[in-house]
Structures are given as C-alpha cells and as structure tokens.
Amino acid sequence: MPAVLEIEGLRKTYRSRRRGTRNALDGFDMRVEAGEVHGFLGPNGSGKTTTLRTLLGLIRSDGGRMSILGQEVPAALPQVARQVGAIVESPQFFPHFSARDTLSLLASADEVPAQRVDEVLELVGLRDRAGERVKTYSLGMKQRLAVASALLKSPRLLILDEPANGLDPGGIREMRTLVRNLAESGMTVVLSSHILGEIQLICDSVTIISLGRRVAFGPVDEVLAQHSSGGVRVRLEAVMDLPLAANALHGNGYRVTANQDHLMVSGVDKPATITRLLAEQGLYVSELAPVTVDLESVFLELTNTAPVPGQHRQVDHSVRVDGAAPSAPTGGGWGA
Ligand SMILES: Nc1ncnc2c1ncn2[C@@H]1O[C@H](COP(=O)(O)OP(=O)(O)OP(=O)(O)O)[C@@H](O)[C@H]1O
Structure with missing residues (x-):
C-alpha cells in the first residue's frame, strides 16, 4: 500500500x-x-x-x-x-x-x-x-x-x-x-x-x-x-566519594559525567556491574536508576539546539549558499 x-x-x-x-x-x-x-x-x-x-x-x-x-x-x-x-x-x-x-x-x-x-x-x-x-x-x-x-x-x-x-x-x-x-x-x-x-x-x-x-x-x-545511550544515574551513600567512583568507572571504560550529588554513566548494558565494581572499591551505591530519554532530549541533541549557559543561540536553521558562512546553529539559549 x-x-x-x-x-x-x-x-x-x-x-x-x-x-x-x-x-x-x-x-x-x-x-x-x-x-x-x-x-x-x-x-x-x-x-x-x-x-x-x-x-x-x-x-x-x-x-x-x-x-x-x-x-x-x-x-x-x-x-x-x-x-x-x-x-x-x-x-x-x-x-x-x-x-x-x-x-x-x-x-x-x-x-x-x-x-x-x-x-x-x-x-x-x-x-x-x-x-x-x-x-x-x-x-x-x-x-x-x-x-x-x-x-x-x-x-x-x-x-x-x-x-x-x-x-x-x-x-x-x-x-x-x-x-x-x-x-x-x-x-x-x-x-x-x-x-x-x-x-x-x-x-x-x-x-x-x-x-x-x-x-x-x-x-x-x-x-x-535509538537515541537512548543506556544511561544510569548513580548516587553513593557518601557523596564525597563521588570523584573516586567516577575514576573507578572511567578506568573500566564507562563514560561518566560528574554532578554535584550524583554521577551520570552512559553505555551501561547491565547496571548490576556498576554496583559490583564500586562495591569492590569499598564504594556503596544508594541509588542506581536508569535514565529514560524523552523526545525533547533527543530533539535537542539531534538538532544541536540545547541551551548552553551564557550563550545566545541565533535562530536560523537554513544554510546560506552564496559564499557567506553557513548559519548552522551553535548551542545556546534564546537568540534575538
Ligand atoms: N518567503 C521567504 N523568503 C525567504 N526566506 C524564507 C521565506 N520563507 C521562509 N524562509 C526561510 O526559510 C527557512 C525555513 O523557514 P520555515 O518557515 O520553513 O521554517 P519552520 O521550520 O517552519 O520554522 P518555525 O518553527 O519558526 O515556524 C528560514 O531560514 C526562513 O527564514
């Protein structure tokens, strides 16, 4: 049909x-x-x-x-x-x-x-x-x-x-x-x-x-x-141990983003391996939660329009073809 x-x-x-x-x-x-x-x-x-x-x-x-x-x-x-x-x-x-x-x-x-x-x-x-x-x-x-x-x-x-x-x-x-x-x-x-x-x-x-x-x-x-990267949010019983945990995970090939009170770890097939790996270092997980991706985050990633603090994105999503620099968007907040 x-x-x-x-x-x-x-x-x-x-x-x-x-x-x-x-x-x-x-x-x-x-x-x-x-x-x-x-x-x-x-x-x-x-x-x-x-x-x-x-x-x-x-x-x-x-x-x-x-x-x-x-x-x-x-x-x-x-x-x-x-x-x-x-x-x-x-x-x-x-x-x-x-x-x-x-x-x-x-x-x-x-x-x-x-x-x-x-x-x-x-x-x-x-x-x-x-x-x-x-x-x-x-x-x-x-x-x-x-x-x-x-x-x-x-x-x-x-x-x-x-x-x-x-x-x-x-x-x-x-x-x-x-x-x-x-x-x-x-x-x-x-x-x-x-x-x-x-x-x-x-x-x-x-x-x-x-x-x-x-x-x-x-x-x-x-x-x-397709755009969910197997991300999990990791919290520890002791917040001050987060840098140690980040190093341990990073050393085992995970992509880790450190936040104030938690880590975001992507590319995780089996979340249980995170708990085991950290426990072996004497680091105890208090929360291990899969992060579900939503359409908004997929959209922002694919169109490169996520706000970047301190920047003003200029809204123009067409491409100039007359020799001027292409106006592909850079990240940033609302432009004029
Ligand atoms: N009549 C026109 N003459 C010249 N450029 C135009 C004209 N109409 C649209 N454009 C340009 O073409 C590009 C695409 O515009 P379009 O209106 O299709 O976008 P859009 O995705 O519908 O945007 P929005 O979400 O803001 O409605 C923009 O750069 C716009 O400035």
Missing part, C-alpha cells in the same frame, strides 16, 4: 537580493503511513512550513518528488485536494462573521453538506459560541475554528501546523483526544508542534528536520530507543 504522504529529496532555495540565497530544504525526505498520527518536528527556521507549503502547492520546489495518497503532487493536487485538510500558519477569518457563517461559507464553496458545519463545531467544542463574531474570539477559539475548517471536508489526510497554539491546558488535552479519535476513525494526521511532550503522547511516529534535512524518523519508541 502506498504511503499517504511521501517526500523524497525535496529542495527549496529562497533567493533574495537583500538576504542572499538560502537553502531551506536540502534533500528532505518524509514518509507517513495510513492511519498514523505523525509528528513533524524541527527548530525555528528548519524548513517545516516550507515543506508543508510546498506540499500543498502554495510554493514551488526546486527539486525532489512528493506524493499524497499515492498521487504525485503538485500535478495531482486538483484530484487530491478534496481529501486533504490543512491549517498551515494562522488562517485569517472575516472578523465580522460568526464561526457558523464562516464554516457555512467554506462548506458551500467546497460542496460540503450543511449539516457537517454543526458536526465540526461540536467536534472542536465551539457549538455554544458558534453564533458570535470571530473578532470576539480568544486565540484558542480561533485555533479551534481553524481546525473545524480543516475538518469540514472529512479529509483522509489532515495537516495541522501548531494546532495547540493558544490553547489552554484543557484545550490541549481536548485537541489530543480529538486527534486520536480522528486517527481511530481512519484519518491520517500530520502535526507540526514545538510542544514535544505533547507530540510524545499523541504521535505514533515522527520526522525530525534540521537544516532542511531529515535527521530522525520512525515510530516514537524506536526513535527514543
């Missing part, structure tokens, strides 16, 4: 007289199977929106191939468009229209039966405010309206760029349940989000993009397992 979404070697270069030439996508690959909730992750400026806009025919690529539901796009977009619902960047609505008017207008333009408007209003939790003007809505309510508009056509593929934007914690949880229910009903969902804990909870699989290239992909647990 063909993938619902397939991208191979996608390239996109932006050329501007003022800002020079930048590779936003540099041979990017992505594959999403039917019925999955797929997380599309990457730092600011890494090429996510460029990918989604190219896929939806809003901008033209400079190379590579893409298909949706087995049909090559952009050529087949007129045929597949009815089966794709998307919110990419914040959609704009007429401020004086109500949510119901907005959706009714979109429904008639897309020849969607009128009763679907009430169904989607109910699904996104806007039923009780549906008659009020959009200009009176909060950010989260506008976001719900955007999701409702993407659901109108009952698409087979739903693409949501930052769907949790502006939602309160209850709204984020409702969005999670909605997305899971949609996937269970057979819809394939691609979500781009910076809320990695949410992605870890909601997604079956992920693609991580950095500098316009895929740096990790696959089922979430496999991506986590």
Whole structure:
C-alpha cells in the first residue's frame, strides 16, 4: 500500500537580493503511513512550513518528488485536494462573521453538506459560541475554528501546523483526544508542534528536520530507543566519594559525567556491574536508576539546539549558499 504522504529529496532555495540565497530544504525526505498520527518536528527556521507549503502547492520546489495518497503532487493536487485538510500558519477569518457563517461559507464553496458545519463545531467544542463574531474570539477559539475548517471536508489526510497554539491546558488535552479519535476513525494526521511532550503522547511516529534535512524518523519508541545511550544515574551513600567512583568507572571504560550529588554513566548494558565494581572499591551505591530519554532530549541533541549557559543561540536553521558562512546553529539559549 502506498504511503499517504511521501517526500523524497525535496529542495527549496529562497533567493533574495537583500538576504542572499538560502537553502531551506536540502534533500528532505518524509514518509507517513495510513492511519498514523505523525509528528513533524524541527527548530525555528528548519524548513517545516516550507515543506508543508510546498506540499500543498502554495510554493514551488526546486527539486525532489512528493506524493499524497499515492498521487504525485503538485500535478495531482486538483484530484487530491478534496481529501486533504490543512491549517498551515494562522488562517485569517472575516472578523465580522460568526464561526457558523464562516464554516457555512467554506462548506458551500467546497460542496460540503450543511449539516457537517454543526458536526465540526461540536467536534472542536465551539457549538455554544458558534453564533458570535470571530473578532470576539480568544486565540484558542480561533485555533479551534481553524481546525473545524480543516475538518469540514472529512479529509483522509489532515495537516495541522501548531494546532495547540493558544490553547489552554484543557484545550490541549481536548485537541489530543480529538486527534486520536480522528486517527481511530481512519484519518491520517500530520502535526507540526514545538510542544514535544505533547507530540510524545499523541504521535505514533515522527520526522525530525534540521537544516532542511531529515535527521530522525520512525515510530516514537524506536526513535527514543535509538537515541537512548543506556544511561544510569548513580548516587553513593557518601557523596564525597563521588570523584573516586567516577575514576573507578572511567578506568573500566564507562563514560561518566560528574554532578554535584550524583554521577551520570552512559553505555551501561547491565547496571548490576556498576554496583559490583564500586562495591569492590569499598564504594556503596544508594541509588542506581536508569535514565529514560524523552523526545525533547533527543530533539535537542539531534538538532544541536540545547541551551548552553551564557550563550545566545541565533535562530536560523537554513544554510546560506552564496559564499557567506553557513548559519548552522551553535548551542545556546534564546537568540534575538
Ligand atoms: N518567503 C521567504 N523568503 C525567504 N526566506 C524564507 C521565506 N520563507 C521562509 N524562509 C526561510 O526559510 C527557512 C525555513 O523557514 P520555515 O518557515 O520553513 O521554517 P519552520 O521550520 O517552519 O520554522 P518555525 O518553527 O519558526 O515556524 C528560514 O531560514 C526562513 O527564514
């Protein structure tokens, strides 16, 4: 069975007289199977929106191939468009229209039966405010309206760029349940989000993009397992013995990072060997805990965007190709 979404070697270069030439996508690959909730992750400026806009025919690529539901796009977009619902960047609505008017207008333009408007209003939790003007809505309510508009056509593929934007914690949880229910009903969902804990909870699989290239992909647990280094946290009964323990472990080939009250040891196959080795030196372990890796730490490592105290990371994740130094990110905190 063909993938619902397939991208191979996608390239996109932006050329501007003022800002020079930048590779936003540099041979990017992505594959999403039917019925999955797929997380599309990457730092600011890494090429996510460029990918989604190219896929939806809003901008033209400079190379590579893409298909949706087995049909090559952009050529087949007129045929597949009815089966794709998307919110990419914040959609704009007429401020004086109500949510119901907005959706009714979109429904008639897309020849969607009128009763679907009430169904989607109910699904996104806007039923009780549906008659009020959009200009009176909060950010989260506008976001719900955007999701409702993407659901109108009952698409087979739903693409949501930052769907949790502006939602309160209850709204984020409702969005999670909605997305899971949609996937269970057979819809394939691609979500781009910076809320990695949410992605870890909601997604079956992920693609991580950095500098316009895929740096990790696959089922979430496999991506986590591939990047888990068998790390364990070691505490001793006597904190002052930590340097001795670090030396002993290091001398036996372990990678050790010393912290104030514990050691982090990586590359550990059998944690019991640590206890034995230290006990032989008269060092007694009070805690030996496996460290589980989460999507956030994998993301920070693969995209090289972990904050470094005292540094300000400059947010630019594309690569200049006009002779200027590549703007690959260095570690650091928030840049300007
Ligand atoms: N119209 C444009 N003209 C010139 N450069 C652009 C244009 N659109 C995007 N870029 C550049 O392409 C790179 C990728 O941008 P893109 O919007 O795809 O990133 P993103 O991963 O969606 O980021 P974010 O998480 O911040 O939304 C950035 O360096 C951006 O400045």
